[in-house]
Amino acid sequence: MTFLMPSFLTLLIVIAVARFFGMIFRKIGQPSVMGEVLGGIILGPSVVGYFFPGFTASVFHGDAMVFLKHIAEIGITLYLFVMGLEMDLPRLRHSAKSAVLVSQMSIIIPFLLGLGLAYQIYSGYAPEGIGHLEFSLFIGVSLSITAFPVLARILADSRLHKTRLGDLALTCAAIDDITAWCLVAVVTGLLNASMSGAGITIVLTIVYVLGMILVIRPLIEKFLPRLEKSSERVPQALLAVVVLGALGSATITDLIGIHAFFGAFLFGAIIPHGSLTAKDVTDRLQDFVAILFLPAFFALTGVKTQLGLISGAEHWMLCGVIILLAILGKFGGAFAAAKLSGNSTKDSTILGLLMNTRGLVELIVLNIGLSVGVLTPTLFTMLVIMALVTTFMTGPLLKLVDRKL
Numbered sequence: 001m002t003f004l005m006p007s008f009l010t011l012l013i014v015i016a017v018a019r020f021f022g023m024i025f026r027k028i029g030q031p032s033v034m035g036e037v038l039g040g041i042i043l044g045p046s047v048v049g050y051f052f053p054g055f056t057a058s059v060f061h062g063d064a065m066v067f068l069k070h071i072a073e074i075g076i077t078l079y080l081f082v083m084g085l086e087m088d089l090p091r092l093r094h095s096a097k098s099a100v101l102v103s104q105m106s107i108i109i110p111f112l113l114g115l116g117l118a119y120q121i122y123s124g125y126a127p128e129g130i131g132h133l134e135f136s137l138f139i140g141v142s143l144s145i146t147a148f149p150v151l152a153r154i155l156a157d158s159r160l161h162k163t164r165l166g167d168l169a170l171t172c173a174a175i176d177d178i179t180a181w182c183l184v185a186v187v188t189g190l191l192n193a194s195m196s197g198a199g200i201t202i203v204l205t206i207v208y209v210l211g212m213i214l215v216i217r218p219l220i221e222k223f224l225p226r227l228e229k230s231s232e233r234v235p236q237a238l239l240a241v242v243v244l245g246a247l248g249s250a251t252i253t254d255l256i257g258i259h260a261f262f263g264a265f266l267f268g269a270i271i272p273h274g275s276l277t278a279k280d281v282t283d284r285l286q287d288f289v290a291i292l293f294l295p296a297f298f299a300l301t302g303v304k305t306q307l308g309l310i311s312g313a314e315h316w317m318l319c320g321v322i323i324l325l326a327i328l329g330k331f332g333g334a335f336a337a338a339k340l341s342g343n344s345t346k347d348s349t350i351l352g353l354l355m356n357t358r359g360l361v362e363l364i365v366l367n368i369g370l371s372v373g374v375l376t377p378t379l380f381t382m383l384v385i386m387a388l389v390t391t392f393m394t395g396p397l398l399k400l401v402d403r404k405l
Contacts, residue, residue, distance in 0.1 A: 018295035040302030075293020084268020110329025114140035147359030185258035
């Protein structure tokens with residue numbers, strides 16, 4: 001009989017392992033979030049589960065997995081809310097004109113490559129009951145994502161922070177993220193309803209987004225300064241209202257038929273970035289979410305990532321093709337558009353490398369794909385490997401292009 005560890009002990013192990021690998025990766029110049037992801041994969045069936053299956057079974061038993069799932073869902077909702085708070089829309093607007101071409105090219109080209117790939121692999125890798133359209137759209141989205149928070153952290157650690165090129169990269173990543181979440185919303189809407197129902201979901205989503213931007217945001221801008229009362233910290237009552245607003249927005253988008261994460265992200269994005277509320281809520285939530293909640297998500301991702309499912313030359317060849325198409329589409333699209341916009345070859349190369357960063361946002365989207373049944377565990381694992389490779393390569397290649405970074 002296998003000894004089942006208490007769920008809180010499972011969470012303790014997950015946090016300790018995630019923080020340990022995050023610290024190691026930070027020491028070697030990589031984003032700590034990628035080390036935490038790797039820690040989750042090591043805890044899963046691919047490494048620890050392979051050599052010590054009894055230990056993994058005792059740690060990640062049914063009750064513990066349900067517990068981690070709830071913790072992870074709350075954590076990712078709050079994380080995307082904070083990510084929305086960190087979007088400085090007025091500042092990004094200054095780079096919007098030149099960013100539109102770069103961002104759209106860096107979405108359209110990998111998206112089209114993803115559609116072509118999906119057409120080729122549909123018969124062998126699409127889950128049973130999933131149509132061509134939903135499968136193709138999701139593969140296209142998976143190759144098109146740029147990780148806004150990881151990119152922001154890379155910029156903050158380099159001399160590109162608050163430069164014209166850095167602002168351009170952030171603006172492109174922000175547009176990419178918003179576009180990606182809208183595309184995810186379309187796919188989940190198609191999966192959760194008929195074509196007519198999906199049309200209603202898309203219309204409701206557009207109405208909700210416009211309502212948040214044109215009605216709720218102006219109201220927040222009007223009343224927020226009065227509620228903050230020029231104090232150094234946001235009152236606890238206001239903090240509670242803001243967090244409840246994020247959860248309420250997440251609930252509404254979930255009821256509409258798209259993912260709850262999109263609602264939390266949207267609510268964060270409409271709160272003025274320069275307000276005391278945005279800064280204080282970010283300061284209070286960011287570390288708490290990163291330390292307690294996100295490791296649970298990484299552990300769940302690690303358990304779902306089964307490297308053993310990729311066996312044989314065909315699987316590894318497909319995995320290599322996915323990585324190659326992801327790099328060609330994202331880097332190639334951003335590089336070509338940047339050159340057309342009048343940037344130097346060096347700046348265009350740097351921008352292409354930055355836009356090829358996928359990180360945590362990609363993993364969140366992939367987990368959505370697995371949970372709604374549009375990805376098989378094998379294809380999910382391949383796409384996770386792609387996300388890790390394209391993120392790991394960014395830092396070293398940036399330093400190779402410009403040693404001052």
